[in-house]
Amino acid sequence: MALQPPHGSNSFQVPFNKPTTVGTELAYAESCLHAEVLSGDGPYCLKCESSLRTLLGAAATCLTPSCTASLEMSALMLGISPGDEVIMPSFTFVSTANAFSLFGAKIVFIDIRPDTMNMDESLVEAAITPRTKAIVPVHYGGVACEMDTVMAIACHHGIAVVEDAAHAIGSTYRSRPLGGIGDVGVFSFHETKNITSGGEGGLTAVNRDSLVERADIVRHKGTNRTAFFQGDVDRYTWVGRGSSYLMSDVNAAFLWAQLSELDRINRRRSELHERYRQALAPLVASEKLQIQDIPEGCRHNGHLFYIKVRDEAERSSVIAFLRKAGVETAFHYVPLHSSKAGRKLGRLAGEDKFTSVESARLLRLPLFFGMTDQQQDHVCAALETYFRNANSTG
Ligand SMILES: Cc1ncc(COP(=O)(O)O)c(C=O)c1O
Numbered sequence: 293m294a295l296q297p298p299h300g301s302n303s304f305q306v307p308f309n310k311p312t313t314v315g316t317e318l319a320y321a322e323s324c325l326h327a328e329v330l331s332g333d334g335p336y337c338l339k340c341e342s343s344l345r346t347l348l349g350a351a352a353t354c355l356t357p358s359c360t361a362s363l364e365m366s367a368l369m370l371g372i373s374p375g376d377e378v379i380m381p382s383f384t385f386v387s388t389a390n391a392f393s394l395f396g397a398k399i400v401f402i403d404i405r406p407d408t409m410n411m412d413e414s415l416v417e418a419a420i421t422p423r424t425k426a427i428v429p430v431h432y433g434g435v436a437c438e439m440d441t442v443m444a445i446a447c448h449h450g451i452a453v454v455e456d457a458a459h460a461i462g463s464t465y466r467s468r469p470l471g472g473i474g475d476v477g478v479f480s481f482h483e484t485k486n487i488t489s490g491g492e493g494g495l496t497a498v499n500r501d502s503l504v505e506r507a508d509i510v511r512h513k514g515t516n517r518t519a520f521f522q523g524d525v526d527r528y529t530w531v532g533r534g535s536s537y538l539m540s541d542v543n544a545a546f547l548w549a550q551l552s553e554l555d556r557i558n559r560r561r562s563e564l565h566e567r568y569r570q571a572l573a574p575l576v577a578s579e580k581l582q583i584q585d586i587p588e589g590c591r592h593n594g595h596l597f598y599i600k601v602r603d604e605a606e607r608s609s610v611i612a613f614l615r616k617a618g619v620e621t622a623f624h625y626v627p628l629h630s631s632k633a634g635r636k637l638g639r640l641a642g643e644d645k646f647t648s649v650e651s652a653r654l655l656r657l658p659l660f661f662g663m664t665d666q667q668q669d670h671v672c673a674a675l676e677t678y679f680r681n682a683n684s685t686g
Pocket residue numbers: 358359360361384385387388430456458459479480481482493494
């Protein structure tokens with residue numbers, strides 16, 4: 293089968309994304325060959341997991357092949373089964389819903405807040421039914437959902453919370469690390485994220501002690517492999533449902549290089565985020581566009597920067613104009629509640645007041661660790677020109 297390459301960024305003066313590199317990735321990865329340990333649970337896996345456990349204050353951390361795998365792992369850990377319901381925003385990546393749907397859950401979508409594009413926490417309570425098993429807040433762009441409210445509702449109803457922190461490594465909410473607040477937190481180390489384990493990768497943070505043993509069985513193909521290697525049982529056997537959710541040590545070595553530099557990477561990305569904010573302030577003040585609000589108490593990691601223009605038609609012309617100026621941009625999720633599978637496998641609780649309208653006018657601008665100030669200035673100048681011309685032509 294002939295496949296189209298997914299990324300054509302190289303032809304752009306300012307590509308939308310370039311994977312993060314810090315220079316030590318290959319040396320660490322090569323050291324796995326010398327150590328002759330390549331598979332999961334190797335020395336780099338343990339180093340990364342220990343460092344991430346400390347960062348998140350988690351009871352356990354498990355490196356996985358992707359955030360998608362971590363979401364599936366969460367569904368298995370929580371024993372999601374047919375008839376259960378899982379609440380989440382419609383404005384999210386397919387995997388957030390698909391992972392729970394795989395095990396038979398009905399997905400209950402709720403609307404978002406237009407200021408952050410995060411789930412509207414005031415709609416959660418009304419979406420709960422006796423079948424609700426989990427709530428999945430998605431921290432869009434590494435900016436926190438209103439977790440105090442979400443956790444209080446979940447606790448009151450005895451429902452689990454799985455934080456989709458795919459974008460959110462290093463972000464905090466009222467000084468607490470995102471992904472370390474719910475019962476489980478999941479992260480992505482895909483090449484588009486702040487740090488990568490070599491293209492694909494993820495993490496499951498287990499924050500509830502009672503789920504730790506279950507997580508270990510689930511990720512080891514449903515076996516008690518860890519108990520066996522610790523000498524707790526004399527046989528290693530099938531003890532429950534699970535799958536293969538380990539990251540190879542080569543990928544963990546790659547990740548270790550970047551994890552060691554997480555602060556520097558997030559600082560530069562946040563600086564670029566702030567530069568966009570300042571450069572585009574006049575366009576915001578003249579109501580040509582809007583940008584993401586960062587609510588009080590949220591410290592973000594500079595994962596992405598978006599603008600919102602008048603409507604979808606204007607977004608198409610901005611994309612075309614920027615493309616001609618050598619700038620690659622990207623819109624984001626198509627709302628899941630209106631997708632083919634979403635209509636069949638889920639339902640919308642309440643109204644779609646903001647999800648469709650806001651997602652159709654959202655456009656992400658280039659933002660990556662290696663981006664230069666000059667590249668960013670070029671993007672801002674091009675946007676400024678677009679809106680000046682749009683003004684003069686009415
Ligand atoms: C919110 C969200 N959750 C989950 C994922 C899946 O991540 P991965 O590609 O690591 O499976 C993504 C992907 O970008 C995402 O945006």
